[in-house]
Amino acid sequence: MTTTTILIYGGIAAVTVLCFLVLFGVIPHLRLVPDDTKFDFMRFRRVSFPVSAALSIFALLFYFTHGLNFGIDFKGGTLIEVQQKAGKVDIGPMRTTLDGLGLGEVQLQEFGDRGGVLIRISQQPGGEQAQQGVVEKVKKALGDTVEYRRVEVVGPRVSKELLGYGTIGIVVAIFAILIYLWFRFEWQFALGAMIANVHDLVLTIGFMSITQIDFDLTSIAALLTILGYSLNDTVVIYDRIREMLRRYKKLSMADLLNISINATLSRSIITHVTVAAALLALLLFGGHAIHSFTATMMFGVVLVGTYTSVFIASPILIYLGVGVGRTAHIETPEPAAPVVAGNR
């Protein structure tokens, strides 16, 4: 047994024991957020709004100056993933060989520890047919020393369509969700959620632009999922705000929002820990094929989504005129409607 296996099994054993100790009440349950947290989130809205605005502008500026690192899905071209059959991969000679083929821009990127190389070749001029010879030329040049693990060739027409569909998809999703929220809440909530939403997307796109992470079809999937999850969070808080609006008739909006956010804070944090755990697993073990997807999700859901629902989506309701005329600072709640236990 190697040290690593001992460590792994030891870790599993320790964690199992920990679980049992918690189950039998020896160790108290973990409380990430103390029960009586009364954090004044609304005080930060004078900071969070300018900061978010500045960050968004920065993200957009970066996007317009540096753009996104479009993969072949959207740019067209050829992607070949090879793995050295024996010995260590030597990327230098490979680069020289491939540059000598006269295929235009050739990018090589090493990954993993088993001699993997990603070869990206830009789209060849001359339409759909022109893309076809590229793979054969590369295979002839590199020969049998490498294993061809993946070959993708996307022609100019398909890449243009994929980008179009992706953009349409995101716009359609935003509006579909907006309409749903409009039905379920007041229009101010729908609008607030949408502003928060766009804010999330802008920051995430800025992140992708700054890191120059591969932007491919899975990135569109990541953006849409971020949209869904970030809203998920916002909706949970909005739900609580709506409930509080019915319960406290005169309480000032800032206090009401604070109560609502504090009441849902524990849930927000616990949920984001579990989502982050799932994403961490994908990031560590999922391989490079989904790396850009998980990294983007990690940023969008865990970092931005949480912040947005607390610091943007909620306080913006004040500016959108929800609860105008509420002034009281202390109020005893009207008794909540009795919950009727019974058969449902």
Added chain:
Amino acid sequence: MLHFSRWKALAILLSSLIICLFTVPSLMSPQAVQSLPSFLQRKLVLGLDLQGGSHILLEVDSNAVRKERVETLRDDVRRVLRDARLGYSNLTIQGMTVQVRIREQADIPEALRRLRELSAPIGGLLSGTGQRDVEVTDAGGGVIQLGITDAGITQRIRQSVEQSIEIVRRRIDELGTVEPLIQRQGDDRILVQVPGLQDPTRLKSLLGQTAKLTFRMVDLTMNPQQALEGRAPPESEVLFSREKQPYLIERRVVVSGEDLVDAQPGFDQRSHEPIVSFRFNTAGGRRFATATQENVGKPFAIILDNEVISAPTIREPITGGSGQISGSFTVQQANDLAILLRAGALPAPLTIIEERTVGPGLGQDSIRAGVNAAYFGTALVIVFMIVTYGLFGLFANVAVAVNVGMILGILSFLGATLTLPGICGIVLTVGIAVDSNVLIYERIREELRGGRTPIAAIDAGFSRALATILDSNITTFIAAAVLFFIGTGAVRGFAVTLGIGILTTLFTAFTLTRLIVAMWVRWWRPRTVPV
């Protein structure tokens, strides 16, 4: 909220179990699945990114279809007017319109009548939409115009795609691959997916050829070089061999590939070169016999896709209805040509516009990566939930386990394709599914703090949290639905698992978690709630 009738409880448990059990056929060997009743023979299909294989998107060259259509119409016009012995001049093509000038003014009504027979109603006679494929008009001054309508072109492209799919299927079947998927996509595209195919080079070369074979006479009235420099006779054209040698070939086709009934690769008995031997059908054999009888001593040409394969001289009439093509082939080329000839010619060239091939090595690695990520992610979530909620965390974990089982069961039942992003979706669902439990438990904690009794707190926790759970999940579901409609391939797999994951999460939150907690309350009669 905590009362379940016995029947309701039983129904919830049974339906969860049955949905989970649909996973079983996916875990069985293919032989064992065969022995199951047909409604259970539904398996989870691994996507090409996991099992390896080739995905090729082909586009029918619609410009070639248009060109071909209008040229056929011109030839038809010529044939009709000749048969009717009506004098004409200036037979030309302009865009999608054929124009012809009738010499005698008196012949025009007759010409119009005859030419109108070339126009057919769209979609056959019965489904009369009133539209026709060709519009015949008298443009005045003896000029008749035959315009191909948009509907006529759309119909022709649709027919071409349908025929192409059939030909593509025959060609791929000849390769002996396992379960290829061939389907139409959009208006003019064909999607071909061949699992397990490692190197699509041969497949691509088979699909990239139109394989239009013709036997025609060589035009000896002019030297091909002269024809290249000056004007070739209108009834002939210059074609090249593979070695770029020019030939002047008559446009008239003696026999074409459609008249072949069989083609087989073989070896020439004298030279031992690879050849393709073929047989004509009766009509083709007769035409070929007549042509060779009349032209002994002259060369004829075998032409494949406008390339002269060979141009042998006819030594004696060939009346047996069979022959052979030799053209310094390799064995592979002879094999492929035989396949192409047996499968028939494509109505229009196909262009490959997208190709994605994954080798089996990468597929295996991806499966391992996905499974490892799933184990690790699930373990993290399980431990975290127990550490945070104790016994209730354990309940949540049971619900999540059932949840994943149900996702796999539903995917199997639908015969859905599991891709690497799809596995991603399942792992994320594990992270998200516990959210419903977190919402409920946090609400219960709150209600307890508000001074309710344990049972009342649990009850209030469930009834308040469920509304929130519904609202928050629907937004994610909308995103998944949009992704499903715009996504292709692997990304669509992600949308499917994410969407199904949301539905099963709602199901477990509303029924199973509640049932487990209700049973616990009934059996233990707790005085405190250990959340």
